[in-house]
């Protein structure tokens with residue numbers, strides 16, 4: 001059996017039971033009593049700041065009051081009315097920077113109402129009851145193509161189906177769900193929830209998902225436009241940024257998102273190999289997730305290295321603290337200059353940097369970290385915009401509720417400029433685009 | 444440590460906390476545990492004549508919860524003791540002998556005829572008990588049999604029974620009053636007229652705590668049916684406080700000793716009852732909810748409070764009574780305005796919603812969720828203070844005499860002015 005100290009990239013560094021425990025639900029479901037107690041802390045604020053802070057603007061005080069009043073299913077309706085992926089968002093939203101960060105009890109006592117966990121209590125209760133809470137409107141006879149079955153595409157498809165349109169979702173991968181299925185940290189959404197949620201969402205009817213269909217490979221935007229009354233693009237960010245450090249093609253260096261996708265698709269994590277010395281390059285959510293999950297798999301030393309100062313980390317303070325608690329060493333102001341090794345990576349060399357008014361500057365000092373596995377998490381990019389869509393800052397340019405430069409084509413989620421790259425933002429944009437498409441199709 | 448030794452109708456107890464007549468005082472076992480824990484006295488669970496009554500064999504309590512299943516009120520359909528008279532008397536005698544420094548009062552409820560009372564009183568006297576309490580309050584079960592609240596709701600009966608008791612025993616007689624009447628002063632006056640030495644109040648309030656929306660029966664449910672019970676606990680305290688105060692300040696009952704009951708849960712509740720004129724207090728629900736151990740908080744708390752105030756226990760009794768008055772005498776020159784402390788405000792907007800939707804539109808919501816009181820609209824109703832989740836964030840500030848009240852456009856007057864002299868009062872005694 002391997003141990004955390006076993007050299008190289010190997011599987012089974014920890015006992016299977018330990019790995020299973022490490023990847024267990026990070027915020028287990030509140031039971032009915034816990035939920036009532038947590039719900040009782042809500043003040044039912046006027047024009048509540050938590051609602052403003054939620055990208056989907058869920059009526060939070062209302063749903064919490066419905067939990068107080070003993071009707072979690074009614075609470076779930078309130079949530080799903082605004083956010084059909086409310087179940088996933090309850091698990092993955094960085095609530096500390098969204099609703100809970102804005103909760104008046106956070107300001108008052110540093111202990112916000114546990115909105116995320118209450119939301120999960122409500123949505124899980126309703127979803128466990130089976131069935132589906134929404135019915136479709138009379139068929140309109142209109143057909144809409146949705147590209148990408150991630151949060152943006154799914155939210156858009158559901159809302160369109162609800163309004164009576166027929167929707168075909170074209171998805172490049174094997175499974176629907178987007179990064180909910182291939183990206184989000186495993187311990188945030190264990191138990192195959194992403195697929196369960198998609199199946200539940202599809203129960204509304206009127207949505208057909210065609211997997212293995214990539215725009216640019218199997219289909220074209222022009223073709224979709226010809227066959228449908230409208231097109232929504234929600235294909236996320238398929239590309240990744242290059243490190244631009246010497247030796248980045250050595251064995252053992254890979255994109256963090258690929259490693260995470262593989263991890264998410266591995267049923268038995270004790271067979272998933274991980275390095276003894278893991279170095280993650282980047283300062284965002286992807287870097288945190290790659291680093292933390294490497295540690296949970298049993299890597300002995302994991303360092304997450306970010307080129308700018310601590311104040312510029314895009315991962316929230318909460319997530320950084322989570323990484324540090326898991327045993328990840330977080331190093332800031334260090335930029336990779338070379339990946340050393342003989343075939344496979346042995347060390348990564350970094351230059352210390354300082355933030356100056358004129359930008360980031362190397363200080364002239366360097367250091368090396370031992371590494372047998374390196375994950376690049378320095379940002380994803382749009383894998384080329386389909387057709388002649390106008391692009392803004394490397395993403396699809398949109399105005400209003402996701403209108404692109406091409407008539408009849410809408411877009412939302414990570415692939416568009418604007419909003420943070422979060423599941424909940426993708427849901428809001430998909431939903432709003434659906435409303436706009438509906439208005440356009442029924443005008 | 445302030446001395447809490449108490450004397451009520453000459454009955455001494457180491458502290459003014461008695462357990463009210465109820466399950467905690469149902470038998471020797473409980474009462475001995477209570478005395479060991481430190482309770483000052485008990486009113487033994489109400490005795491009746493044999494054959495003893497029976498209780499239901501299903502649930503006898505219903506409940507109203509606050510946050511986190513905190514018990515706010517309990518309702519019960521229990522009757523008086525369901526054990527033979529002789530057993531109770533034997534136990535009372537044994538306990539009194541073993542605990543001579545504790546108050547032992549025996550609650551009684553027998554049919555409304557002189558012979559019944561004449562029969563039971565000597566038996567109780569023989570136990571060495573310190574006094575009796577006449578249960579004229581039980582609102583369920585016994586009242587249908589012409590006892591309990593059925594007596595307590597008719598002042599003439601109260602007076603009659605009190606008189607019989609005074610005639611047939613030398614023990615002090617306390618009349619326990621039911622709150623299920625419109626004006627508590629009438630039964631209290633009747634008790635005094637009949638010669639009673641004191642009143643105790645309140646007994647439980649007739650109530651249905653909840654309805655089961657699946658079986659469509661009131662709770663507690665017995666085989667698909669329910670009946671009204673008696674409500675007690677923190678929820679009834681405001682009702683009890685008012686009734687105690689009414690008796691304490693009524694010209695005809697002033698000075699009549701009062702044992703305060705109803706929702707006493709912490710030392711503070713006890714202090715409030717005593718400030719309104721109660722000579723001691725009785726506790727039931729708090730003990731039933733938390734056990735006898737609460738006596739340590741009650742005694743330590745009251746003692747600390749008295750020390751802080753530099754008062755003796757007797758100084759506290761009745762201290763607030765002179766300040767209970769009728770509405771018409773309240774000073775209309777006492778003009779206040781709500782003041783929001785922006786530093787402690789957490790911007791929840793509850794004050795705004797309350798005032799905007801249900802009061803006087805006197806709170807402005809400004810950019811950045813800044814909430815400010817509009818003096819020209821604020822009638823000082825206090826609703827914002829009540830709903831604000833932050834203690835002391837909103838306070839009421841008095842406008843000094845001579846300042847302009849922007850709401851009325853009038854200068855705040857000096858001195859006292861009340862409704863009796865107000866020009867809008869048709870019966871005004873023309874102020875000069």
Ligand SMILES: Cc1cc2nc3c(=O)[nH]c(=O)nc-3n(C[C@H](O)[C@H](O)[C@H](O)COP(=O)(O)OP(=O)(O)OC[C@H]3O[C@@H](n4cnc5c(N)ncnc54)[C@H](O)[C@@H]3O)c2cc1C
Nearest residue numbers: 148150151152172178179214215235236413414421422423
């Ligand atoms: C590692 C990681 C962790 C994250 N953790 C969180 C988190 O904890 N909380 C949070 O809120 N957000 C998190 N995010 C961000 C979040 O996952 C995304 O913002 C969100 O999934 C965006 O949704 P989307 O629908 O726009 O894109 P995606 O989820 O990326 O979905 C796009 C879909 O389109 C498909 N597709 C791509 N190209 C094509 C094509 N050419 N043709 C057809 N289909 C195509 C893809 O296969 C995919 O299914 C994380 C992201 C990553 C990478």
Ligand SMILES: Cc1cc2nc3c(=O)[nH]c(=O)nc-3n(C[C@H](O)[C@H](O)[C@H](O)COP(=O)(O)O)c2cc1C
Nearest residue numbers: 463464465489519578646675676705706726727728
């Ligand atoms: C279960 C139960 C049984 C009671 N039985 C009696 C009784 O036999 N005689 C009586 O005088 N009062 C009885 N009471 C009323 C209490 O003595 C007391 O007056 C009332 O509960 C209010 O006080 P509290 O709020 O501290 O409980 C009973 C109360 C309860 C909860």
Ligand code: SF4
Nearest residue numbers: 042043045050103104
């Ligand atoms: S801000 Fe907090 S307390 Fe106010 S409504 Fe939202 S969750 Fe409730």
Ligand code: SF4
Nearest residue numbers: 500501502503504731
């Ligand atoms: S408290 Fe519970 S266990 Fe005890 S007698 Fe009552 S119902 Fe039975």
Ligand code: SF4
Nearest residue numbers: 788789791792794831
């Ligand atoms: S209720 Fe209190 S805390 Fe809330 S906004 Fe008003 S003053 Fe501020």
